[in-house]
Amino acid sequence: xxxxxxxxxxxxxxxxxxxxxxxxxxxxxxxxxxxxxxxxxxxxxxxxxxxxxxxxxxxxxxxxxxxxxxxxxxxxxxxxxxxxxxxxxxxxxxxxxxxxxxxxxxxxxxxxxxxxxxxxxxxxxxxxxxxxxxxxxxxxxxxxxxxxxxxxxxxxxxxxxxxxxxxxxxxxxxxxxxxxxxxxxxxxxxxxxxxxxxxxxxxxxxxxxxxxxxxxxxxxxxxxxxxxxxxxxxxxxxxxxxxxxxxxxxxxxxxxxxxxxxxxxxxxxxxxxxxxxxxxxxxxxxxxxxxxxxxxxxxxxxxxxxxxxxxxxxxxxxxxxxxxxxxxxxxxxxxxxxxxxxxxxxxxxxxxxxxxxxxxxxxxxxxxxxxxxxxxxx
Amino acid sequence: xxxxxxxxxxxxxxxxxxxxxxxxxxxxxxxxxxxxxxxxxxxxxxxxxxxxxxxxxxxxxxxxxxxxxxxxxxxxxxxxxxxxxxxxxxxxxxxxxxxxxxxxxxxxxxxxxxxxxxxxxxxxxxxxxxxxxxxxxxxxxxxxxxxxxxxxxxxxxxxxxxxxxxxxxxxxxxxxxxxxxxxxxxxxxxxxxxxxxxxxxxxxxxxxxxxxxxxxxxxxxxxxxxxxxxxxxxxxxxxxxxxxxxxxxxxxxxxxxxxxxxxxxxxxxxxxxxxxxxxxxxxxxxxxx
Numbered sequence: 001x002x003x004x005x006x007x008x009x010x011x012x013x014x015x016x017x018x019x020x021x022x023x024x025x026x027x028x029x030x031x032x033x034x035x036x037x038x039x040x041x042x043x044x045x046x047x048x049x050x051x052x053x054x055x056x057x058x059x060x061x062x063x064x065x066x067x068x069x070x071x072x073x074x075x076x077x078x079x080x081x082x083x084x085x086x087x088x089x090x091x092x093x094x095x096x097x098x099x100x101x102x103x104x105x106x107x108x109x110x111x112x113x114x115x116x117x118x119x120x121x122x123x124x125x126x127x128x129x130x131x132x133x134x135x136x137x138x139x140x141x142x143x144x145x146x147x148x149x150x151x152x153x154x155x156x157x158x159x160x161x162x163x164x165x166x167x168x169x170x171x172x173x174x175x176x177x178x179x180x181x182x183x184x185x186x187x188x189x190x191x192x193x194x195x196x197x198x199x200x201x202x203x204x205x206x207x208x209x210x211x212x213x214x215x216x217x218x219x220x221x222x223x224x225x226x227x228x229x230x231x232x233x234x235x236x237x238x239x240x241x242x243x244x245x246x247x248x249x250x251x252x253x254x255x256x257x258x259x260x261x262x263x264x265x266x267x268x269x270x271x272x273x274x275x276x277x278x279x280x281x282x283x284x285x286x287x288x289x290x291x292x293x294x295x296x297x298x299x300x301x302x303x304x305x306x307x308x309x310x311x312x313x314x315x316x317x318x319x320x321x322x323x324x325x326x327x328x329x330x331x332x333x334x335x336x337x338x339x340x341x342x343x344x345x346x347x348x349x350x351x352x353x354x355x356x357x358x359x360x361x362x363x364x365x366x367x368x369x370x371x372x373x374x375x376x377x378x
Numbered sequence: 379x380x381x382x383x384x385x386x387x388x389x390x391x392x393x394x395x396x397x398x399x400x401x402x403x404x405x406x407x408x409x410x411x412x413x414x415x416x417x418x419x420x421x422x423x424x425x426x427x428x429x430x431x432x433x434x435x436x437x438x439x440x441x442x443x444x445x446x447x448x449x450x451x452x453x454x455x456x457x458x459x460x461x462x463x464x465x466x467x468x469x470x471x472x473x474x475x476x477x478x479x480x481x482x483x484x485x486x487x488x489x490x491x492x493x494x495x496x497x498x499x500x501x502x503x504x505x506x507x508x509x510x511x512x513x514x515x516x517x518x519x520x521x522x523x524x525x526x527x528x529x530x531x532x533x534x535x536x537x538x539x540x541x542x543x544x545x546x547x548x549x550x551x552x553x554x555x556x557x558x559x560x561x562x563x564x565x566x567x568x569x570x571x572x573x574x575x576x577x578x579x580x581x582x583x584x585x586x587x588x589x590x591x592x593x594x595x596x597x598x599x600x601x602x603x604x605x606x607x608x609x610x611x612x613x614x615x616x617x618x619x620x621x622x623x624x625x626x627x628x629x630x631x632x633x634x635x636x637x638x639x640x641x642x643x644x645x646x647x648x649x650x651x652x653x654x655x656x657x658x659x660x661x662x663x664x665x666x667x
Contacts, residue, residue: 094422200666201655211651232537234429234530239537241546248539248546250528250645257642265647267544289652348561352651353513353585356498362664 062142065158069141072160073134079165080129081315081337090277090310095235098277100308103345104316104338106219106227107159109136112334114171114179122179123168133166162228163314163339172221175321175333181295188297188327195296199369201362206290208358210351212266213245217283218304218320220295221336228345229338231308231316238272238279246349251281258284264300266290281306301326314340414609418573423533426573426607431638431645433526434615437465439509439519441591442631444472451492468522470630474593480624487592496658503585507592511658512650514545514562516586517579517601518617522633528645536568536575541645549577557581560597575605596623611637 051057056064090098109132114122124132137160171179184192195203207214214226219242221227228243238251251272258269268283281304288300307319316338323331419427437445444467450460476484487507495505509515515523525541536549549568557565557580565581584597600620607613613635620628659665 201659201664203666209651209655211649232530232532232535234532236429237530239530239539246546248544250539252644256644259646263646266649267647269646347558348514348563350514350562353503353508353562359496359498359659359662359664362659362666366664366666 058142062138065141069137069160073137076133076137076160076165077130079163079339080126081165081167081169082126083123083168083335087277087309087311088313091313093233097233097235097274098279098310099233100231100238100279100310100316101233103228103230103341103343105162105164105341106215106221106229106318106336106338107162107164108167108172108221108227108336109133109140109159109164110167110169110172110336112172112220113181114173118170119178121170122174122177124170126168129166129168132170163341165337165339167337169335172334172336173332174319174335176330182328182330182332184297185325185327185329187299188324191299191327192297199362199365201358202289204358204362206266207245208361210245210355210358212290213242213247213349213351215242215244215247217249217268217270218306218322218334219318219336220334228341230346238281241346243346243349245351246346251279261285264288268302268304275307277309279308281308295322295327297327298322298324299326311337316340414612415573415607417610418607419610421531421533425570426575427531428529428536428575428605428607428613429531431526431528431643432613432635433524433638434522434633434635436468436522436633437463438468438522438631438633439524439589440465441467442469442522442589442593443467443474443591445591468631468633470632473629475626475629477624477626480594484592484594487587487594489592491590491592494654494658496662507590508586509590510654512543512654514586515540515542516562516582517547517564517566518603518615518619518631519586519588520545520547520563521603521615521635525648526638526643526645527635539645541648543650544645544647549575560584562586564599564601571604573606575603577601577603577605579603594624595619595621598623605635608634611639613637 269285560583
């Protein structure tokens with residue numbers, strides 16, 4: 001890519017990140033709800049201070065990575081995920097099941113919901129998909145130093161450093177066809193608002209409390225490269241292990257019944273079976289307090305249907321349908337390609353044991369909440 | 379080495395193994411017949427198939443040494459709920475060869491076993507029993523906690539998932555890999571010695587304990603585990619514990635793992651983090667209203 005073009009794109013991207021930081025929180029219209037700790041009313045000043053204190057500027061970070069970024073982009077151009085391309089038959093395990101074994105990454109630059117400017121356009125042309133991918137890589141590689149507190153040139157922190165690839169889809173949501181999460185029910189909205197306060201321990205995201213990782217279920221891609229997972233197979237089980245939080249999902253194969261609804265689990269209880277080349281996982285019995293931020297408003301009654309298919313030697317296609325009439329007015333489905341990673345992929349993630357962060361996160365959120373209350377009374 | 383000499387040595391070794399079982403666990407060796415051992419399921423590669431859900435029924439998580447039945451802490455609140463069963467212990471000779479300073483440290487650990495000292499630095503790990511705060515149990519403790527474990531066996535690796543905390547470890551077969559960093563559950567390399575799965579575990583961070591009684595080790599811990607199926611439903615577990623920073627010599631432990639045979643048996647999530655947030659964070663005043 002021409003260096004001048006990339007610089008222009010990068011400048012636009014950095015401006016975009018700064019705008020995100022100072023946008024009001026999702027429920028700012030509600031007077032009694034304090035803004036999220038990420039949304040600081042003094043953000044412009046805070047961002048400028050953080051940039052001044054940063055070890056490296058965005059330009060320095062980008063130039064550090066520039067050659068590697070160019071190489072990553074050159075590779076990615078050859079690997080566009082095209083959902084209309086015919087699928088290869090799955091390889092098989094020695095005992096005859098479709099072979100999903102290995103290390104896979106769910107990180108992506110494709111947004112969950114279709115951006116407004118792409119309304120009515122579910123698929124990019126191949127060249128458009130490549131350009132959208134290039135733009136996202138440049139944002140990632142130039143990291144605005146205001147968003148981080150450590151030296152971002154440490155290897156392995158950016159999504160483009162993993163084998164992720166351009167996607168012809170303009171959103172991960174494939175159903176409903178508009179690419180948007182269906183409207184929340186009133187109960188879903190109530191839960192979302194309760195989750196938005198975030199100055200009590202129980203209103204924080206379960207990932208911040210280390211109860212579950214950022215990779216679900218369902219596997220909604222998280223912002224940074226912690227989407228690694230590993231699939232282990234035996235004739236009667238599939239085990240899905242995620243790097244984030246070292247979460248382990250044990251999926252028995254066959255017609256084993258679900259436990260009674262009184263048994264609830266943060267990762268849900270999963271049952272699997274094969275349909276042709278596809279592993280179908282049905283998961284219910286989610287914990288009632290499983291107040292996810294993404295997808296917002298969700299409670300414990302989610303019925304999750306996941307489909308994993310080895311569509312190419314180096315790609316597993318992950319499809320998930322989320323059904324919960326207490327949260328959404330309709331079910332919805334997303335589709336995410338998981339490229340293959342080279343082992344060794346995963347290491348122990350002892351999140352709770354080393355959760356130094358939650359102490360200051362909560363202290364900060366409580367100070368912000370008090371300030372907000374005081375301002376509201378002025 | 380001639381074939382005959384080698385067979386003779388093997389015979390001696392087998393006899394020695396049988397006697398070692400009789401020495402440490404007479405009941406197991408006497409009740410498990412050759413027929414039971416012959417009926418152990420096998421993988422396509424011919425090794426014993428250890429797949430399934432297993433659990434020890436010792437009281438070693440309370441104290442790996444012999445102990446009487448006793449009231450638990452805060453018995454004025456918990457009564458018989460918090461009390462502990464008596465147990466013979468799982469340590470060969472019922473004695474831990476602590477260095478002199480470590481005897482005092484174990485006593486200090488016991489006195490502070492219910493202290494949760496939450497700080498923003500590694501000094502938080504020098505407080506009470508890590509289990510109290512829902513930390514990973516480490517090896518060997520995870521194998522004798524009062525929770526089941528599930529083994530997933532493939533020729534290249536064996537995964538053990540523990541119901542306690544959903545922690546897992548990967549045993550890499552026929553590997554001499556070095557731990558890339560220190561961890562709670564350690565770094566496991568395994569191989570088959572006849573019908574025994576031998577696992578060499580190193581790379582510990584030194585923060586885990588052996589039990590609630592304050593028995594401890596350092597980051598120099600080196601565990602060699604031997605998992606030997608005695609029947610389709612029993613595994614003899616033996617471990618040699620070596621830690622030159624804490625003990626004067628290696629020592630051994632052993633117990634039996636029993637298979638869960640209910641067709642519906644499965645690990646059910648025990649995610650204890652929400653159970654310890656009040657304990658850990660309320661004293662810091664950050665739980666919120």
